[in-house]
Amino acid sequence: MEITFEHVSHIYQPNTPFAFHALKDLSFHIPSGSYTAIIGHTGSGKSTLIQHLNGLLIPTEGRVKVGDFQLEPGKKNKHMKDLRKHVGVVFQYPEHQLFEETVKKDLMFGPLNFGTAETTIEKRIPEILEAVQLPEEVLDRSPFDLSGGQMRRVAIAGILMMDPNVLVLDEPTAGLDPGGRREMMDMFYNLHKEKEMTTILVTHSMEDAMKYADYVLIMNEGRLYMEGQPEEVLIQKKKLEAVGLDVPEMVEFLSMFEEKFGTKIPFHGQNIKELASDMLRVMKWGKCDE
């Protein structure tokens, strides 16, 4: 599903002394089936932005289009429930939203609410468990007896049960250890590819944005500050630092290397092995190309 923001502004508590302009004249386009990373420091408007994607918030000005759905100020959207079926949002610490007695009941809660038949739902369960890499044994257990990482997987499975076209991930790996983080990010990437979902990742990790996203949006003070492909945007050290963001570690290292050795190794999405080879060439021959 493609997503378009047209001059979207959002004001919390408008016309009061507490009025807060969280989004300001925001316009962008996300093509269907793409993987977009949204980056910005705390308070830049990221959370407000994603709450517009499934109609938890309606723009104060402008228009949000998600597939055929439109969100505009003042208009009641009769199809809100439908929209929420299509747009799955994994909020931060989604395991806090688990509440049922068993994992199975928790997984079924969403689709039952949307009126899906019980037999149809049950058929979906094995596939979803496999996607989030949980064994079937967990189904009859209480979600609260599972480890933190497993609880998070159950919560994510609950969202995948609705078979969303758009998956919004708000810092999905916060609090996980490095191994758990890698596994979970790879899992989302596989889902993205297999199910051809439109994926939107809110993150502080420049590494993840560089590794997984086709496109990045950089937010600052409620406005779109930069946008483009990660390898174009995430190398602009001065511009990013001006809004309190760091560049990926690789880019930072290359910049320090250039300062020390006076020779530039261009960033081309190389991995660490390739970087080591690049560095050896510079040290031996004073230049990077073979």
Place this chain on the structure above:
Amino acid sequence: MRELEQSFIQFDEVSFWYNHDEPWALKELSLTIKKNEFVAVIGHNGSGKSTIAKLMNGLLFPQKGEIFVDGLRLSEETVWDIRKKVGMVFQNPDNQFVGTTVEDDVAFGLENHGIPRKEMIERIEQSLKAVGMLDYRKHEPHRLSGGQKQRVAIAGVLAVAPDLIILDEATAMLDPKGRTEIMKTVQRIRKEKKVSILMITHDLHEVTFADRVIVMNRGQKLIEGTPKEVFQQHETLWEIGLDIPFVAKIAAELKQRGIPLNKQPLNNKELLEELWRLHSNM
């Protein structure tokens, strides 16, 4: 006995389980923390890190082994004295506020310890100053940023003047800016006050500031050493689901390609300086 006098915390073959039918959360763990030392504990989720923290100030008691804090053996009788010596800052900044203003919040811990009012005021001011939050003393805690909230939480702990501060994944919910704030604060209070730090973290960058690192795996100590020593064992770390810092990865690759690096670099600058020296002699 000499060891006991030097170390502030001592674990002697400590074992702990949460449930009889589950494996040990900690198994025969021995460790020490010296006065004014900064120790980092890393390990995957469920490796026993937080259990260590909870045992250190008597939120939990071990089923086997003994724990000494400043020479006191942890027991029901000593736990209240021990808690004055060991302060803890938890992960979620929103779960640890009770006061309606920043200074009220810091005062809370002191009131519980029965500190006279005049001394309280001094201590509140001092500890807020130490974390750089004195200007915010009249602010409402819930309106602060995540990093600021955690700094106030640290001030609350500092005010009680503990000998050890445990930060249990205290930066996990913060953005990069908030994390930097906390690390600067920790380094500052270490310089200004004689206090030991135990930092439980997943953030490898934070580990590089520690004097010593303990790597936990399945309730046992897997590796222990300086950050440099620990990061050299990158294959072992990777196997148990941990990572090593970017600079340690490059250093490993360069060594494999025959660059004779002598020192394990902890940051980009250290690596580049050594490479520059080697390059000049090439």
